[in-house]
Amino acid sequence: MSELFVIAEHRLGEIREITFEMLWKAGELAQEHSHTVTAILLGHEVNPIAESISDRADKVVVFDDERLKNFNADIYKETIAGLIEESQPTLILIGNTSWGMELAPCLAVRAGLPLATDCIDIMVKDDSVIAQRQMYSGKIFSNVSFAASAGYILTIRSGVFSKDRIGDRQAQMVKKDFPLKDMPVKKDFIEFVETAAGDVDITQAELLVSVGRGIGEEDNIPLVKELAEALNGVVSCSRPIVDKNWLPKYLQVGTSGKSVSPKVYIAVGISGAFQHLAGISGAGTVIAINKDPKAPIFRTADYGIVDDLFKIVPVLKDKVLETKKG
């Protein structure tokens, strides 16, 4: 029997859903292999957060200190490394989030443990651990094994595991003294800034016509705007369009943009990276238009049109206008 660590992620006083998802998976593995689940919580004045996960873990280890008020990967790394040394957990689960992506590789080097990132499943057999991942934008899956080690660090993709409680647990709360009060910090948190403010709120739209990399050129964007106008819908987009500055950030759907929940979501020339799909899980019906039949978007869409968007989108627009007139 050993411990499975889940590094709790929270921001601005609120727990992040990825924490529940990791606790669910750790709980499932713990049941199958007689392990226990330990949530590790670093922060300041985090009692309510500790309480919110107390029925999902066997133990919640809390480091509560003024210096932990803001996330700092180095302080997290040193604190968790100390705890790993002390408890020798089999697995350490960290969210594959912006913060987790900074923390996990540093911790892996510091603690000398193997790492697999962005895992979508974990299989444990006897003493061996297999992590399931995706490569090549989700077009290929892979199973990753590890050289024998006392423990393994896995970062977990958001949204792949349930947010539910699993099993019957009542956590023992363990408050630990923050061990690094004098650790010099060479990175100072300044502030959070809103990067996606704008005058159109795509989260409220009933119908979104969303454009992706397949549009090719900035000059082609009106093609999609015209379809949206014909439908009285709102234009949104995927990340590459914002990266190229063709549309503003506040129209971006996905992990780093907005999560949307329209009745109908029409994805035009969007291949369907998981960061994008995470933003449309609340959409009623998804219609995807893409010329690549293997595009991952077709795996989650309800309806698909496999065609050259430059040919089909004008036809769709004309049909919509014709129908509305008629």
Add this chain to the structure above:
Amino acid sequence: MDIVVCVKRVPLTEEVDLVVDEHKKGIKKDQLAFVLNDWDNYAIEEAILLKEKHGGTVTAITVGDEDDEEVLRRCLAMGADRAIRIEAGDMSRFDSLGISKMLSRVVKDLPFDLVFTGVLADDDYGGMVGMMMAEQLGLNHACMVTAIEIEDGKARTTSELEGGLGEVSLVELPALLAIQTGINEPRYVSILGIRKAAKKELKVMDLSELGISDEELTPRAIIEEVYLPPETEGAQILAGDPDKIASDFVEILTKKGVMG
């Protein structure tokens, strides 16, 4: 401001049918076109922008074979001053940790104020080499960086968080920053530009020169098997001529109550 940028050449896989190779450890790459990893393209551009503003040098570095020099030449054409390729033979022997050790070993002896990597590479989606290097080199770091301002020996960085939030930090130099796409608009590179840059220094270092033992480079994460995504029900594909497709499209929208 001396900046080292770690880059990688990756296959273009959009709109391409990928085929798993006979050993099931990777994909067949002989028919694929290769490019500079998208994230690294932004990273090298950002380094050059900072050099243009603050002076200094930009060094691009990769681990790979002769074909991979193509992306280094592109970096040189964009404005990097020199490039280094670490020749490591069969790359499938190494995991990201091994690659990070090679890069760290070479970067350690270069003059630098900043080291950049892309957040991710388009092929394996590992996203760990940069932060592993930061730990190995004992550097301050920031991830998912979408803005950098240099002020008094520090970098004011914005890191992209989930949900349209940015986190502004002040990072003491020297530091390693993992660069996110969209931070700038990478410049266009012409064939002529690449030809002109052929005069710039491109140094090749052999892995054996680095003094890293085989044991240290033994992979700790091993790809057991790669495979095509498991079948799912997937989308119902609208078939027929464009007019039929358009009629079906309108019918779906009508049924869902969005045809107003």
